[in-house]
């Protein structure tokens with residue numbers, strides 16, 4: 424089992440999750456984060472910390488697409504464990520549907536560097 428980051432993180436990226444993860448298994452893309460499924464220890468502490476409610480346990484149905492996205496990009500994007508400010512327009516996009524199709528970027532984020 425693992426936890427996965429889903430659609431509503433895109434363009435919101437509040438980053439409250441990275442500060443609480445005990446194993447630092449978040450990775451940063453240009454406009455969303457993902458969780459490395461082999462590093463996540465299923466502690467669940469990040470799930471209630473996400474203001475966008477974008478983090479789900481993989482026991483929820485219909486998460487196959489997001490499981491693959493988290494696994495694929497966690498090995499390509501830089502690690503992030505230190506919270507930065509959310510994008511200034513994060514609220515504008517919070518709750519919008521279909522963000523993956525509209526906005527997903529495969530480009531890496533800056534990470535902690």
Ligand code: SF4
Pocket residue numbers: 428431432433435436437438439440441455456472473474475476477478
């Ligand atoms: S707290 Fe939620 S919206 Fe923010 S970066 Fe983490 S998963 Fe994305």
Ligand code: SF4
Pocket residue numbers: 426443444445446447448449458462463464465466467468469470
């Ligand atoms: S469930 Fe725990 S280990 Fe997994 S990403 Fe969230 S905080 Fe990190």
